[in-house]
Amino acid sequence: MKKFFAIAALSLLVFVSMNSANTITMGDTVRVNPNKLDGYSRHAVTMTNDGYVDSWAMAVTYPDGLFPKLVSGVTPLDGMTIPYTDKHGEQQVYTCPMTVSAAYADISSTITAMGYWDYDYDNEYEPYGTVKWSAGSHAMYEYNLYVDPSFRNGYITMSGTMSSGYDQRGAVLQGVRFYSRTYVYVGYMKGDVNGDGRVSISDVTLLISHLMGAPMEELNEFQLDAAEFNLDGKISIVDVTAIIDSIMSKK
Secondary structure (H helix, E strand, C coil): CHHHHHHHHHHCCCCCCCCCCCEEECCCEEEECHHHCCEEEEEEEEEEECCEECEEEEEEECCCCEEECCCCCEEECHHHEEEEECCCCCEEEEECCCEECHHHCEEEEECCCEEEECCCCCCCCEEEEECCECCEEEEEEEEEEEECCCCCEEEEEEEEEEECCCCCCCCECCCEEEEEEEEEEECCCCCCCCCCCCCCHHHHHHHHHHHCCCCCCCCCHHHHHHHCCCCCCCCCHHHHHHHHHHHHHCC
16 A cells, blocks of 8 residues: 555656757757868757656758768767666666658657666565656767758758656656757858867968958958958958957957
8 A cells, every 4th residue: 555655646746748948959050160061060969858758759851952861860879878777676778769761851769668666665676667768958869961062051940749658756748849940050160260170360360361462361251251250240350359359368
């Protein structure tokens, strides 16, 4: 009887999440280095959830000129492996299956393995339900995206649901819908005029030479965008000063 009431009390924690930040996304904004044009760029996808989840499914759209590699377009990350306890009390690691449709338009994962716990410390392990992603942030998989030479910017969208069966340990998500949109663009970071991956005095020197009209210092489209540091719509000595200030502030 004591065991029954303990389980019943825990079951009351199960609820349907309707208004919390549960999502799967690449983030709000992703920058692709111009040297990846006509090549591949890798980017992680993360799931954030505030309750237990054992199943998720989503539809994904990609902008023209940016799409996963035909083979091995997605690679599972650490978030697709979950530690759990089996019925013998032994620690195990479950590798979550991932189903991917043609052209990577639909991606999903459902866990069917059972997890066990000794909630009342009597050395008897009983099932709490399926193994699940616990509340938190999980690095799920990594895209290997082909970047067409013509691609400059666009959006990747992910829309779907997170769900879970019962769990004696606490709250689960049931049919929670999510939508995310990630802006992806090609470019150097602001201030990185020479495109070497860092902002330094070399960028200042190059920008000054460009402003002085040095014939060998013509900047390409990505360098020009990086040089427009203070976002006033034009490239001038004000940007030079702003880049210098930025470099000095980090020393």
